[in-house]
Amino acid sequence: MISLDVNIKELKKTYPVIIEWDEIRLTRQKINNYLNGGKFLVVISQKIDKLYGKELGFTKEEKFVLKDGEHEKNFENYRKILNFAQKLKLTRKDAIVAIGGGVVGDIAGFAASTYMRGIDFINIPTTLLACVDSSVGGKTAIDTSLGKNIIGSFYQPKAVLINTNFLKSLNDRDFKTGLGEVIKYAFIEKNCKAEEDFNLSNFLSSNIQKIFEKDNLTMSNLIQICVKLKISVVEKDEKEAGLRKILNFGHTYGHAIEKITRYKKYTHGEAVIEGIKFAFKLAMKKNIIDKNYKFFADDFIKNFRFNEISAFNMKKMSEIMLTDKKSNGKTITFILPINYFSVEEFEISPEYLLSVTE
Ligand SMILES: NC(=O)c1ccc[n+]([C@@H]2O[C@H](COP(=O)([O-])OP(=O)(O)OC[C@H]3O[C@@H](n4cnc5c(N)ncnc54)[C@H](O)[C@@H]3O)[C@@H](O)[C@H]2O)c1
CATH class of the missing domain: 3.40.50.1970 (Rossmann fold)
Known part of the structure; x- marks a missing residue:
């Protein structure tokens, strides 16, 4: 226990x-x-x-x-x-x-x-x-x-x-939606400033088979790491005044996907994974990260075999993101990768977003 x-x-x-x-x-x-x-x-x-x-x-x-x-x-x-x-x-x-x-x-x-x-x-x-x-x-x-x-x-x-x-009784899609959040923790691990260095991405890559088998010991260890990372964040910022915002990594774009598809087509985790991929694309376009980290992220995510999501009209997506509770109505707040397993908050204009898909 x-x-x-x-x-x-x-x-x-x-x-x-x-x-x-x-x-x-x-x-x-x-x-x-x-x-x-x-x-x-x-x-x-x-x-x-x-x-x-x-x-x-x-x-x-x-x-x-x-x-x-x-x-x-x-x-x-x-x-x-x-x-x-x-x-x-x-x-x-x-x-x-x-x-x-x-x-x-x-x-x-x-x-x-x-x-x-x-x-x-x-x-x-x-x-x-x-x-x-x-x-x-x-x-x-x-x-x-x-x-x-x-x-x-x-x-x-x-x-x-x-x-x-x-x-054990979770179906594949409901299980994977949780994995979407787990993968998010791997990419924000350094910001969480937990007392231990878990190297969650490494844990995930080395235990992928046992994770899909829902092996009790592996799942307990995995949940323990994620809970410790979340505890480390919420203990420092109980009401989302600062640090807790990093937990939104992948969520700005992810929530827009859920909204545009009326919460019917994709699970939350599938949308978050697409949001994480979009954040990497955006970070590379802005020269915040190099292509090696983006390739690493793409390969890492591929291992979990999420359903593919086709591209959306960026103008519509921007409009939705501008109405997000966390947006100021002029720019869109994104949590973007800046280095291996570290992220930072950026304000991005809707015009700039349009150029990402060009
Ligand atoms: N409070 C927070 O901080 C916070 C954070 C993230 C998400 N949420 C909320 O969580 C909700 C999503 O949670 P979720 O993904 O667990 O969805 P959910 O509660 O809808 O559960 C998903 C499906 O799994 C089934 N299920 C549950 N346990 C099962 C089991 N052991 N075996 C088989 N089937 C099982 C449920 O019946 C349901 O059909 C959203 O409403 C979201 O807003 C809250």
């Missing part, structure tokens, strides 16, 4: 991230270890409930089953979760537990952060993306008709319990 501590200095709060591959039937016992005898409501992904419901053993009365899909991360389900919590008569001594991917973690975390001004939240992420990204950092949210994550809060969980056995 691996146990990591996330230490949020501003809040004088520490919480553990546990990574292991124990029997799934022990989940309830593990949840109880973090609660002082209080009750809890489980918000569980429908797929996880179908696959592991018997082993998990939660009763109908204590679980809220959330259907699959990003569109379920909505106000109506948030309201239903709060009603469920009231029906169970949860008090401030009780907790909400999320078991599922990032969608379940985000909406359950938001419900926990607002129910009675905040009750304990335990996150049990079951997708690779949720293990390495959304479960650490304290961002919770729901979507509205205006866009993704429009309503939300920063709210730290009581504990994050990762069991790599859950990952």
Whole structure:
């Protein structure tokens, strides 16, 4: 078992991230270890409930089953979760537990952060993306008709319990979307300023076979590296005032792909990988990196066999990127590679972007 501590200095709060591959039937016992005898409501992904419901053993009365899909991360389900919590008569001594991917973690975390001004939240992420990204950092949210994550809060969980056995049932696409975020960490590793030098790109290249087999020990080590990198960043910048922006590497262009295709055609990870490739192209055009690093990046990414994404109309893409929450409306903020495994923030004009595709 691996146990990591996330230490949020501003809040004088520490919480553990546990990574292991124990029997799934022990989940309830593990949840109880973090609660002082209080009750809890489980918000569980429908797929996880179908696959592991018997082993998990939660009763109908204590679980809220959330259907699959990003569109379920909505106000109506948030309201239903709060009603469920009231029906169970949860008090401030009780907790909400999320078991599922990032969608379940985000909406359950938001419900926990607002129910009675905040009750304990335990996150049990079951997708690779949720293990390495959304479960650490304290961002919770729901979507509205205006866009993704429009309503939300920063709210730290009581504990994050990762069991790599859950990952075995992920399909290839859902597994790879998590790998998209993992690859991002490899390219930003030096900025994260973690205490250890993990050489994540090397770890990935040397263990590719075992990663695709979802070998428990390999996946635990991989998740451990990514979580340590994310912890190192969020501990220094809890609310995205500075350093945390590097986590957006590949995301400016990636989010635009997701928007232009209405979140239907590509997974988040596929879009992020395309965003990373675009960032390398842009950095080379601006003479920030040499062609050797770009070739290295292209070859490295190829090993993971992501679906190819065809080019988009750059004018439309720029318009979308200019409306991003993080843009000032005139230029577009990109995180670009500047050297091996280091990145930096740049403001790029839409006119310049058009020249990249020429
Ligand atoms: N809070 C944050 O910091 C943060 C960071 C990144 C992403 N996110 C959010 O996370 C969400 C994406 O998360 P995601 O990629 O986990 O998507 P998801 O939660 O939609 O899960 C993807 C699919 O995998 C299925 N699934 C989950 N666990 C499974 C398992 N063990 N076996 C088989 N199938 C399983 C789900 O049912 C779903 O169909 C988005 O809403 C995004 O905004 C949040």
